[in-house]
Structure formats: structure tokens, C-alpha cells
Amino acid sequence: MSTRNENPSGAAEPMIGATGLTKQYGRSQALRGASVTLRAGEILAVTGASGSGKSTLLHCLAGIVRPDEGEVSYGRERLDRASENRLSELRRTDFGVVFQFGQLIPELTVRDNVMLPLLLAGTDRAAAQDRADEWLERFGVRGQAALRPGELSGGQGQRVALARAWVTGPKAVFADEPTGALDSLAGEQVMTALVHAARESGAAVLLITHDAQIAAYADREVWLRDGAVHSGATPFAVQEAAHHEG
């Protein structure tokens, strides 16, 4: 597929590595010894049935939640041991996040939403506005800059969310079913924009999806079952389960 990276991604060095992650929520074991590596500049798809632990894995890698056991390393840093302040600083500067929906502040305009991470980093307002507009332009939603998130279509909203994730120049972007709430055409547009941004910026992307068509945009694919990561061909059962959700 033309969207696949020209360089075999195996050559790139590991950026975020997780080994033996476990996470328990009450009686449900979300992760049981999950290990995965995100390499610099690659797009890694994580698939699996609903409830298999995909979101929990993403949360652990992005430093949003701490695993019960196991290690998460980012370069030479151990995220599972980092302080809360350091983690939120990393999420602000080095990582971007995109969820299925709901990450934009409904009361702020599209432009203000995209400016927010820059203002948090201490960028002055005029410069932040220019950068925000530039990224909105790249994702094709510059014309919607003055609107509120509630006034956008689902696809436009997700492209704004991508702009917000990329505006700080992150090294990695974590996307949890970014097209999960969209129809296939809007989903394709969002994915094209995402792949384009990833290639241009060199940011690695951890892409969670249960849609095989979306996973095909990635350089590499792993799948989760019962809280553990597997690679290689996705078994039919997993594809089936994922398909029935969509």
C-alpha cells in the first residue's frame, strides 16, 4: 500500500518500549503481561476486540495511567516511575493524544482549542495563533477556526483534534480509535490527514482501531487478546470480533 513507510520500519530505533505490563481494574484484568515497542517515526496499529485492553495499553504508554507491574521506557526515562508532574509535562510537550471524541473543550473556539497546548508551554498568544492556524490549514479545517466544536461535523472535529495533537511538534501521537465514531468516508479523510502529518513531522503514531481497513494505513500491526500483545497475522477470530463492533 502506498501509505506504508518506504523504509522498513524495523530499522528505526525503539522510542517507547513496554514490557510485561499488567493492569487490574476491580475484578477485570485489563492487561496481563503486555509488551510492545513503538519505534521512532513508525505508525503502529493496535487491534483487538472490545475490552481486550487496547485503551489501557495506550494509557500506560502515554503516561496517562501507571501499570500495576512492568516497565514503560521512553528513551532513557522510566515512565512507570516518573512523577505526575513530569508525566503531564511529557504529555504536553513530547506526546499528543487523540480520542474517539470529546477531547476538545466545547466552550472554546476551534482555534483556541488548538492554541491551548502552546499557551500552556508559554508561547505568546500571537505566535500561538499563527501556529494553530497553520496546523488547522494542514488538516483542512482552517475555515472552521472561529466555530465551536459542537458546530463541526464528526470528521472535522477529529481533524481539529489531530491539529491540536500535532501543534506542539510531538515525538509520538497516541490515537485511540480516532475514526471510531465516523462513517467510512470521513474516516478515510481523517486517516489520510493523520498519515500525512506523521510522515511530514516524523512523529511516531500508536493507532488503536478495531477496523482492519484503518489498520492497513499502518507500517506494522499488533493485536491484543485478553490483555496480551501478539504480532503476526491477525487471527480470523479477532478480525471477526472487531468487525462485529464496527
Next chain:
Amino acid sequence: MRADARIAWNLARGSDRREWWRIALTAVGALLATVFALAAITVASVRGQVSIPFGQGLLNQPGERSGVVVALLLLLIPVLGLLGQCARIGAVHRDRRMAGLRLAGASPAQVRRISALESAPACLAGSAGGLGAVAVALAVQGHTPPATAWVAFVVVVLGVPVAGALVSVLALRRVVASPLGEVRRVRPERGSRTLLVLSVAALPIAVGAYALVVRGSSPAAASFPMLVFGLVFLTGAGAVWTAGSSAAHIGRRLAESAKSPAVMIAAGRLRDDPWAAARTHATLLLVTVVGIAFVGVREVVLADLRGKGIHTPEGIAFYTTGIDLTGAAILVAFAISLFGLAVGTAESLATRRRGLAAQTAAGVPHTVLARATLLETALPLAPAVLLATIGGMAVHLAYTAVAAPGTVPSVLPLLVPVAVYAASLLAAATSLPLLRRMAHPAELRFA
């Protein structure tokens, strides 16, 4: 009807913590309203000159009794405000749920009945509890009100849940109209509906209270209370309007120029729903006006007593019991209003929990969100309290000029707005621990 009741029960039982909060707080509000109304009826039903061992004989004279009735009736106003806040708890989710029922095929009438059945029992529990409390108090005091008073008791106890059900049906108007309800409403015109309901309910109470005050006095004597009531209400309304319109103005100005993320987030919310501030602050602002005027009047009366050579605490107490009770009533009203503010702030955080969790996940520091929450209260409250201060001071100065011409007016009343402002920020701050929970990644799982 049986089926509707079962659905209502299942919804209440299966609902999350917030629904129980709403039910409990609504019951507390209904209880307070019932207690104040029944107490007012009890005092009003006493005829002629009697000897009641309460508050230095405060209830012995008909004239002073009507003052107590007025105070009790006016206490209903902050209680109504509190009930309004409670009704909003979980409103977004309730609307979604009702819209879901509509999509599943429930008729508008059915949805209305279900939502009425959800809120009426809470109000009934509260008003029955209030009746019980008043009955116990009467038994302890050994006082038996006349039969007419009991009839009025029953009317109040049954009226409160009926009113509660009506309000919840009214609040659902839009959802009933469209099954899509609030789920996809682009720019909600939230407006000042709650405020309107509050003023419509408050006005007859105020007029009734005024009628009681001037009952039997000459037109000339009736004009000063009229002036005071008028001033209090005008400044109260003005202050509330100021809160709303300044929120819109401040929000717009700051949203365009904010350099700090906390200010930008707060400004965005003010601009989006400016009347939310007025709604939460309405009764607080009224209490501010009344409180300033009261402290002023009290200073004049105390100065007058000192002028007459009365210095001992007992001597002063004999004259000031009524005044002190009024002060206590104002403090109670203040406490209820602050409680309403705290509930309102907590509710607005709970409604936005998924968004807050997403901000935290994206690295927005907790302190920024906390500062934005406080600014949302602090920014619109400042000009509104200023106007309330001007109105209250006008009443104070007018009273001083009439009752003690030639004296220098006291500046003590100016402490009231300072205290109100500080206490309001503290009340808003009580929801900050909640913010920490609402902004937790676990909340990302909730829509």
C-alpha cells in the same frame, strides 16, 4: 401509570452516584422550604397579644410576629434558588436518558410522567420530613396551632412535591419536543429561564411580605418599607443582570486576548453560558444587598440605644433580640446561598468530566483547570457584588438620614460584600477536590 412508575424506579435505582446526590439534595431543599413555610404559618396563626417564652418575648406582640413571618417567608427565596440548582444536577444526563426513552418509542406524555415520578417522591420525602420536624418542635413547645393552620400545613406538604414535579416537567420541554434532545444541540440557548422562574416565584413572596409589614399602618408609614423593598429588589435584580451581562462581556473580551490558558478556559465558559453565573449568584447577590442594609440599620439602632444610656449587654439584648434574629435569618439565607453556589460549581464540573479527563490526559496541568474553575466564579461576581454594594449602601444611607439625621453613617456594612466575595470563592473552592476526581483518566470511559 404502573409501567411508568416502574421505569422511573428502575432509572433511579440504576443511576449513578450523581442521581442520588440530586435526589438527596432535592429532598433537603424541599425540607427547608416546608420548615420555613410551616413555621411562618404557625407564627401567623397566633392571634392577639400572648405570652410565648421564645426569644425574649419576640412573638408576644402581633407587630413583631409579622416581622418574624416576613423573615421566614423571605428565607424561602434562597431555598428556591437552592432547589433550582439541585434540579440542574445531572440535567444533561437526565435529558439524554429521556431522549433515549423517546427514541425507544416513549410518548411525550409518558416521558413527562416518568420524569415527574422521578422528582415528586424526593420532594414528598423532604416535605414530609419537614412536617415531622415542625410537629416535633410544636410538641416540645407544647403549642397546638388552630385547625386552619393544619389545613394550610397539608396544602404546603402536598404542594411542594406537586411544584417539584411541575418544575421537572417544564425543564424537559425541549427533550419532549425532539427525541434528539440535547444530544446534538449546537449552540444551546440556555438563557435565563431558571432566573425567570426564580423571580416569578420570589415576587409574590416579596409582595406578601410587604403586605404583612405595612398591615394596619398608615399610607405614610407604609412608604418607607416600600422604598426599602423596592430598592432591595431593584438592586438585587440589577446585580443579577450585571452578573449575566458582565459575564458575557468579560468572557468575550478575555477569550479574544487571554494569554494564560486558565483565563482562556474560564472566559470561554463565561462567553458560552453567561447566565450560568447569574443563576448561581442570584440569591447570593440579594443576600448581599439585604445584608449591607441590615448591618447599616443595626448600627443606627445600636447607636440610638447607646445614646439613650443603655450600655449593659442585658439592656441592649432586650431591644436587639428582634434585630439579632433578623441577622440570624440573613446568615441562614447566606449559608443556603453559598451551599447553592457550591452545588452549582460541583455540578458544572461533573457535567464536564469527560472533557476534563481528556484535558488532563493531554497534559493540561490540574492547577490550570482549578484556576479556571475559580475564575469562573470570581470574574462575573466582582462587578455584580460592586453593584449590590452600591444598592445596599444606598438603603443604609437613606435609613441613616431618616432615622438619625446628622450622624456620620457607619462604614461597617462595607465589610459585608468583602465577606460575601471571599466566602463565595471558598464555596467554589470546595469543589476542587471533586475536580481531581473528575479529571481522572477513568472518566475518559464515560461519554
